[in-house]
Amino acid sequence: MTDSHGSAIHGPTYATYMTVFVVLSICTIASFLVNWILGVNFQSASIIMGVAFVKALFVTLIFMHLKYDWAKLFFILLPTLTLAALLIVVLVPDLVWAWQD
Amino acid sequence: MTQGVHGEASAQMGLPLPNGKLAMWLFLVTEIMFFTALIGTYVLFRSASQSPARQVINHGQVEQVRDAWPKPKDVHLEESVGAFNTFVLICSSVTIVLAHYSASNRNFPLATKYIAATFLLGLVFLGVKAYEYRAKFAHQILPGQIGESLPGRKPEVDKQYYMADLAYVLRVKEQLQKLTSGITDENKGEKPETIREAYELRKKIESAQLPLPQVGAEVNHLLHEAEKRNQSLSLPPTIPHGNLWASCYFVLTGIHAIHVLGGVVILGIIWLMGVFGRLGSDHVNMLEVTGLYWHFVDIVWIFLFPLLYLV
Numbered sequence: 061m062t063d064s065h066g067s068a069i070h071g072p073t074y075a076t077y078m079t080v081f082v083v084l085s086i087c088t089i090a091s092f093l094v095n096w097i098l099g100v101n102f103q104s105a106s107i108i109m110g111v112a113f114v115k116a117l118f119v120t121l122i123f124m125h126l127k128y129d130w131a132k133l134f135f136i137l138l139p140t141l142t143l144a145a146l147l148i149v150v151l152v153p154d155l156v157w158a159w160q161d
Numbered sequence: 162m163t164q165g166v167h168g169e170a171s172a173q174m175g176l177p178l179p180n181g182k183l184a185m186w187l188f189l190v191t192e193i194m195f196f197t198a199l200i201g202t203y204v205l206f207r208s209a210s211q212s213p214a215r216q217v218i219n220h221g222q223v224e225q226v227r228d229a230w231p232k233p234k235d236v237h238l239e240e241s242v243g244a245f246n247t248f249v250l251i252c253s254s255v256t257i258v259l260a261h262y263s264a265s266n267r268n269f270p271l272a273t274k275y276i277a278a279t280f281l282l283g284l285v286f287l288g289v290k291a292y293e294y295r296a297k298f299a300h301q302i303l304p305g306q307i308g309e310s311l312p313g314r315k316p317e318v319d320k321q322y323y324m325a326d327l328a329y330v331l332r333v334k335e336q337l338q339k340l341t342s343g344i345t346d347e348n349k350g351e352k353p354e355t356i357r358e359a360y361e362l363r364k365k366i367e368s369a370q371l372p373l374p375q376v377g378a379e380v381n382h383l384l385h386e387a388e389k390r391n392q393s394l395s396l397p398p399t400i401p402h403g404n405l406w407a408s409c410y411f412v413l414t415g416i417h418a419i420h421v422l423g424g425v426v427i428l429g430i431i432w433l434m435g436v437f438g439r440l441g442s443d444h445v446n447m448l449e450v451t452g453l454y455w456h457f458v459d460i461v462w463i464f465l466f467p468l469l470y471l472v
Contacts (some may be wrong), residue, residue, distance in 0.1 A: 074262060081255045085248065092244045095471040100232065105472035112467050116460045123258045124456045125449075132178050133186055140190045144197040151205045 072122050080122045087115045185450045189457050192420075196461050199416065200468065203409045210402045215313030228311065228401035233470055235400050236407070237300050238293075243470035246289050247462060253282035254459045257428075261448045264440070272448065273435025279455065280432050283425040290418050297407070301397040304408040306332070308399030310374040311381075319374060326373035329397065330366060333380055336396055337363035355387045355394055413465055420458050427451055 072080075091108045098104035121127040126137075176183060212228040233240055260275035297303065308329040310322045319326075341360040349357050362379050365371050371379065377399030387394035400406070431451060434440050 071265075072262075074259070077255060077258055077262065081251065084251045084254075088244060088247050088251065091467060091471060092240060095240060100472060108467045108471050112463050115463050119254060119456050119460050119463070123254055124453055129178070132176055136186055136190050140193050144193055147194075147197055148201050148204070151201050154205055154209065 087111050179446045181450045185453050213314050213318045231406045240470045243466050247466045249286050250459045253279045257452045257455045264445045269440045276432045280428040306397045307403035308377040312374040330376045334366045355392045
């Protein structure tokens with residue numbers, strides 16, 4: 061990662077990137093296996109979505125350099141992430157069971 | 162950045178970020194809201210879909226069932242294909258970040274190779290998506306085409322679905338008439354078993370022997386038997402919540418695929434720049450910004466894959 065003057069700035073190394081790649085690959089395989097072994101139920105869904113969240117975190121923090129740029133970007137991201145979470149919460153009351161009996 | 166006078170703190174205008182990077186993050190923030198709305202709506206539709214109860218006979222016992230949201234096998238979705246596509250996008254995320262890393266270290270030929278790899282992996286993803294879409298089209302799993310009703314519901318509930326069921330039965334009748342044109346009771350014995358069964362179903366529909374929901378069950382049986390015999394037969398299946406599933410699937414994956422396509426176009430342009438030796442120190446920030454967009458596309462798929470294929 062460089063600044064506009066062209067000097068190298070600290071950031072993830074090649075080894076870090078490859079380690080994250082291995083972790084992401086293992087997480088993907090794990091999600092697939094959990095679905096294959098446990099089937100579709102609340103337990104497997106929780107594990108799989110949890111793994112997805114961890115994968116997204118790795119990509120965001122390391123690949124997108126947010127670990128290093130958080131102090132410069134949090135003011136944009138925090139309101140967005142809050143609104144995104146609130147949007148889900150706001151939709152929850154609309155989970156109406158359409159009883160047809 | 163202004164030069165500070167000795168002894169005084171230097172003033173600094175704006176954020177210590179390249180303009181392009183800030184702009185890309187601002188754009189990504191809007192994309193986060195966009196995809197949150199889409200995925201939130203999918204979760205809402207899925208959780209709120211409750212089928213009317215049906216009576217079915219299971220091993221001689223009468224059971225009350227409520228049809229669940231379609232499972233991947235109901236809609237010809239293969240988890241392994243989705244997992245492969247996830248792996249492809251993860252690899253492409255690695256290659257784009259290594260492209261930026263190489264460019265930061267002034268190794269532009271290597272950066273060009275990594276950009277090429279990312280571009281090709283993006284094309285692989287789109288190719289696999291096209292293969293999956295083709296399977297959906299072949300099985301007529303499309304919004305508005307799928308039957309919703311199976312037998313066993315109360316008559317007053319069947320009445321509510323009457324118009325939708327009628328439209329489905331008319332569509333099935335039309336397709337069966339094309340499929341079995343020229344077949345008569347005299348020559349049906351010469352035809353493959355699947356075509357004979359399709360002909361029998363067509364006669365039952367034309368003579369209005371079957372209640373509308375029963376047609377869906379018969380079509381599903383016909384499709385199932387054809388699959389067992391490895392014979393191809395294209396009729397719209399009956400899958401409760403199938404139309405809503407298809408709408409959600411095509412909107413979510415289609416919009417994501419459009420984003421991937423946009424990224425692939427940009428990567429293609431950057432690759433050409435590298436091939437013609439136009440990639441230099443001035444483009445390191447551009448590579449980082451492109452990488453940010455590509456990683457976001459990857460993150461969206463990281464959530465879409467389990468939501469659509471696994472859970």
